[in-house]
Amino acid sequence: QSALTQPASVSGSPGQSITISCTGTASDVGGYHYVSWFQQHPDKAPKLIIYDVFNRPSGVSDRFSGSKSGNTASLTISGLLAEDEADYYCSSYTSRTTQVFGGGTKVTVL
Amino acid sequence: EVLLVESGGGLVQPGGSLRLSCVASGFTFSDYWIHWVRQAPGKGLVWVSRITTEGGGADYADFVMGRFTISRDNAKNTAWLQMDSLRVEDTAVYYCARLKLHGGGSYGMDVWGQGTTVTVSS
Numbered sequence: 001q002s003a004l005t006q007p008a009s010v011s012g013s014p015g016q017s018i019t020i021s022c023t024g025t026a027s028d029v030g031g032y033h034y035v036s037w038f039q040q041h042p043d044k045a046p047k048l049i050i051y052d053v054f055n056r057p058s059g060v061s062d063r064f065s066g067s068k069s070g071n072t073a074s075l076t077i078s079g080l081l082a083e084d085e086a087d088y089y090c091s092s093y094t095s096r097t098t099q100v101f102g103g104g105t106k107v108t109v110l
Numbered sequence: 111e112v113l114l115v116e117s118g119g120g121l122v123q124p125g126g127s128l129r130l131s132c133v134a135s136g137f138t139f140s141d142y143w144i145h146w147v148r149q150a151p152g153k154g155l156v157w158v159s160r161i162t163t164e165g166g167g168a169d170y171a172d173f174v175m176g177r178f179t180i181s182r183d184n185a186k187n188t189a190w191l192q193m194d195s196l197r198v199e200d201t202a203v204y205y206c207a208r209l210k211l212h213g214g215g216s217y218g219m220d221v222w223g224q225g226t227t228v229t230v231s232s
Binding site for chain 1: 155157207215216218222223224225
């Protein structure tokens with residue numbers, strides 16, 4: 001199972017919006033509504049910020065939003081804050097009943 | 111407080127074995143699937159394995175198939191990852207995470223442990 005494709009890095013200035021893409025295939029991202037996004041700060045465990053494509057867990061800022069079109073899912077961070085600087089990973093259920101992660105995107109707040 | 115706590119990591123020689131534990135507290139363990147995810151030093155997250163609520167279904171990433179075995183005991187609120195025939199490339203922090211299904215999908219891997227470090231080296 002190949003990893004989902006994410007850009008290695010994305011940057012933006014405080015207050016701006018950025019979007020991270022996550023490209024898979026019809027056997028994972030395109031075939032299911034089960035895409036999640038995780039935020040990970042250095043030396044910390046991952047934190048779920050989006051599940052089932054666009055749902056936010058309780059307590060997660062509404063500055064984070066998710067969407068999907070075809071085989072590509074996207075995470076948008078609006079009103080970028082310094083605390084949003086972290087690594088972000090997408091994940092999807094697959095047709096083999098396994099799970100697959102993206103390679104990760106480092107977000108830098110300029 | 112809802113918690114997952116991993117343990118059992120350590121230094122092991124290539125070809126050796128380790129058994130990781132994931133102990134849950136603060137929630138109904140039997141309502142959740144348990145996933146294991148690993149992260150090699152400086153690298154990204156990689157899914158390893160998952161087990162269903164009653165332990166009747168398990169899946170594995172291709173690179174651990176036949177070497178790792180996932181299991182659970184709901185009476186002990188514990189899941190395990192038995193790792194045999196370990197390789198240098200299995201060196202990573204191993205996390206367990208919970209996931210609950212609902213009618214139309216899941217609530218995602220919403221709680222993660224702090225991770226346990228496995229180092230495979232001679």
